[in-house]
Amino acid sequence: MAKKKKRQKKSQQKNYSKISAHKRQGKKLIPPLVDNFDFTNSSWIDDRLPEMLWAILLVTHLPREDALNVFRKVAKYIEDLPSEDKFYDVTHTGLSKLSSERLDDVLAIITDQQEQKEVLASLLLLDELPGQEAWAKALNVDRIDDDWNLLMESVGHTLWHQTQESTDCRWLKVLCRMMAGKLQIAFENPEDSRQRVNEILYYPDCGDPSHVRASIRATEITPAPLSSNQTGWAAKFWSECLAKTPCFPINTNFPSREILTGTTRERLSKVYNLLIEHTHHTRTTSGVDARHDAVFGLGLYSLSLLQELLQVGSCNSISSRTTLRTIAESFITLAYLAKKDDAELWQKYRVYGTGQVKKVFLKLDDSQTEIPHFVDLTTLEQLANEDMWQEFQTIDLGHWADTNLRKMSEEVGVKDVYDRFNDWTATFSHGHWPAIRDAVFDTCGNPLHRLHRIPRQSPRALPDVVPDACQLVDQILEIVSQLYPHFQDRVTLEERHL
Ligand SMILES: [Zn+2]
Incomplete structure (x- = not known):
C-alpha cells in the first residue's frame, strides 16, 4: 500500500478560518468575519482600482519615489487650499467634478514632467474617461497609438489589492483625506494618534512597514464622507477594456503534486x-x-x-x-x-x-x-x-x-x-x-x-x-x-x- 503522504503543515502561515471557527446556523456554517464586516462597496478590483488609474500608471512605471513625490505634491496642493475649497477625492470621477480651474491645477501637478505625460497618455485610450478633455489638454497629446501595454502592465501589478503598488495608491487616497481634514484619527492614547498620523504623513518611511501597510489599507476601505463612487466609470472601464483588448489564456494546467505509478x-x-x-x-x-x-x-x-x-x-x-x-x-x-x-x-x-x-x-x-x-x-x-x-x-x-x-x-x-x-x-x-x-x-x-x-x-x-x-x-x-x-x-x- 502506498505510504500516506505527509502534507506539509502550514498552520503558522494559514490566513483562513478553520471549519471549527465557523458558527453553525441551521444548515449553514458562517465564517467569523461575516458577522462583523460590511462588504458593501468594498471591491478593489471592480470599483476602486479603475478610479485610481492615473496613480497606478505612475507608481508602476516611474521610479517609486518619483511617483510618491507626485502624490505628495497633490496632497500638498489640497492642504494649501482655503478650508472651504479643500477636496479629498482624487479618483478619476472625483477629479472630473472639480471646477475647471482646480482640475487644471491638479492635472498640471500630475502631468508635470515629460515622463509622467508619456506614461499617462495611455489614459486617452479610454473614450469614457471622466474629464477626458482636461486630461488631453494637460497631456498635450492629440492621439496616441493603440497600445494598451502600459495600462495592462499597471493593472496587472495592482489587481491584487495588497501589492505594494496598490497600497501606494490607497495611501494617496488616505493622505488626501487627511489633508482635507476628512480623516478622524483619535486613539485613547494621544501618542498612538500622533504615531498613526506620522505613519501616514511620512509613508513609507515611518513605523513597522507591514503594520503600516495593513493600517493604510484598512483606512482606505472605510467609506469617506460624500464619497463619489457609484458614478459608473468603473463598469465602463472594464467594458471598454473587454471590447478593445483580446483574451489570452494563462494555460493553467497545474501539474499534479507528484507523479505516482499506483499500479499497472x-x-x-x-x-x-x-x-x-x-x-x-x-x-x-x-x-x-x-x-x-x-x-x-x-x-x-x-x-x-x-x-x-x-x-x-x-x-x-x-x-x-x-x-x-x-x-x-x-x-x-x-x-x-x-x-x-x-x-x-x-x-x-x-x-x-x-x-x-x-x-x-x-x-x-x-x-x-x-x-x-x-x-x-x-x-x-x-x-x-x-x-x-x-x-x-x-x-x-x-x-x-x-x-x-x-x-x-x-x-x-x-x-x-x-x-x-x-x-x-x-x-x-x-x-x-x-x-x-x-x-x-x-x-x-x-x-x-x-x-x-x-x-x-x-x-x-x-x-x-x-x-x-x-x-x-x-x-x-x-x-x-x-x-x-x-x-x-x-x-x-x-x-x-x-
Ligand atoms: Zn479575457
Missing part, C-alpha cells in the same frame, strides 16, 4: 484473477449467499472500476472523480457490512438493490416515452426476479440501512475516507460550479479583463486519481481477506517517482 494493468489483472479464484474457493453453496456475493462482488466491482481508470487518459478525466467516489462508497459500504456482519443486514443490502431494479423496471416499462439507450429492460427484469418473483418484492424508498453514507462511515470508524473522498468528487458528479470552473474554464491572462474565465480548448488534465483508487481498493481487499481468509494480494505497487 498486469498487476491489476493478476489480482483480479486471483480474487476470482478465491471467490470459487470460498463458496459453500449454490444457493443465495448474500454475504459471499456482496463481499466478492464489491471487490471485483472496485477492481473493474480501477481497470477503467487505467485506460489511456482516464485517470485525469472528469468522470474519473465520479469513479473514485464510487470506489470510496463501495469501501464504506463494505466496511459497514463487515463491522456489523449480521446475516439480516447482508440480506437487506441485497434485497434493497433488487427492489430498486424492480422500481426502475416498472417505471420505464410503464413510460410513454422512449426507453433510454443505455437501459436493457430484459436485463432489468431478470435482475429484479433473480432471487424472488418480483410480485413478492417490496420496494424500499429510503436508504438500504436506514441511514446515510456519512453516518455509516462514522459508525464504523472510516469517516476519514468519507471526508477525503466524498465531497470533492461529489462536486464533479453533481455538476456543481467549482468542478465546472476547474475542468472546462481557464483564466484569461489579460489583466484588463479582471482574471475572468474563458473556455479551454479541452478539459484540464485533473490530478491523477489512480493512487487514491488503489489505496481504497486495497482496503476493500483487506476486508475481503478478513471475512474470507486469506487473500494477501494487493494492487498498489511500491511508490515509484517518475
Whole structure:
C-alpha cells in the first residue's frame, strides 16, 4: 500500500478560518468575519482600482519615489487650499467634478514632467474617461497609438489589492483625506494618534512597514464622507477594456503534486484473477449467499472500476472523480457490512438493490416515452426476479440501512475516507460550479479583463486519481481477506517517482 503522504503543515502561515471557527446556523456554517464586516462597496478590483488609474500608471512605471513625490505634491496642493475649497477625492470621477480651474491645477501637478505625460497618455485610450478633455489638454497629446501595454502592465501589478503598488495608491487616497481634514484619527492614547498620523504623513518611511501597510489599507476601505463612487466609470472601464483588448489564456494546467505509478494493468489483472479464484474457493453453496456475493462482488466491482481508470487518459478525466467516489462508497459500504456482519443486514443490502431494479423496471416499462439507450429492460427484469418473483418484492424508498453514507462511515470508524473522498468528487458528479470552473474554464491572462474565465480548448488534465483508487481498493481487499481468509494480494505497487 502506498505510504500516506505527509502534507506539509502550514498552520503558522494559514490566513483562513478553520471549519471549527465557523458558527453553525441551521444548515449553514458562517465564517467569523461575516458577522462583523460590511462588504458593501468594498471591491478593489471592480470599483476602486479603475478610479485610481492615473496613480497606478505612475507608481508602476516611474521610479517609486518619483511617483510618491507626485502624490505628495497633490496632497500638498489640497492642504494649501482655503478650508472651504479643500477636496479629498482624487479618483478619476472625483477629479472630473472639480471646477475647471482646480482640475487644471491638479492635472498640471500630475502631468508635470515629460515622463509622467508619456506614461499617462495611455489614459486617452479610454473614450469614457471622466474629464477626458482636461486630461488631453494637460497631456498635450492629440492621439496616441493603440497600445494598451502600459495600462495592462499597471493593472496587472495592482489587481491584487495588497501589492505594494496598490497600497501606494490607497495611501494617496488616505493622505488626501487627511489633508482635507476628512480623516478622524483619535486613539485613547494621544501618542498612538500622533504615531498613526506620522505613519501616514511620512509613508513609507515611518513605523513597522507591514503594520503600516495593513493600517493604510484598512483606512482606505472605510467609506469617506460624500464619497463619489457609484458614478459608473468603473463598469465602463472594464467594458471598454473587454471590447478593445483580446483574451489570452494563462494555460493553467497545474501539474499534479507528484507523479505516482499506483499500479499497472498486469498487476491489476493478476489480482483480479486471483480474487476470482478465491471467490470459487470460498463458496459453500449454490444457493443465495448474500454475504459471499456482496463481499466478492464489491471487490471485483472496485477492481473493474480501477481497470477503467487505467485506460489511456482516464485517470485525469472528469468522470474519473465520479469513479473514485464510487470506489470510496463501495469501501464504506463494505466496511459497514463487515463491522456489523449480521446475516439480516447482508440480506437487506441485497434485497434493497433488487427492489430498486424492480422500481426502475416498472417505471420505464410503464413510460410513454422512449426507453433510454443505455437501459436493457430484459436485463432489468431478470435482475429484479433473480432471487424472488418480483410480485413478492417490496420496494424500499429510503436508504438500504436506514441511514446515510456519512453516518455509516462514522459508525464504523472510516469517516476519514468519507471526508477525503466524498465531497470533492461529489462536486464533479453533481455538476456543481467549482468542478465546472476547474475542468472546462481557464483564466484569461489579460489583466484588463479582471482574471475572468474563458473556455479551454479541452478539459484540464485533473490530478491523477489512480493512487487514491488503489489505496481504497486495497482496503476493500483487506476486508475481503478478513471475512474470507486469506487473500494477501494487493494492487498498489511500491511508490515509484517518475
Ligand atoms: Zn479575457
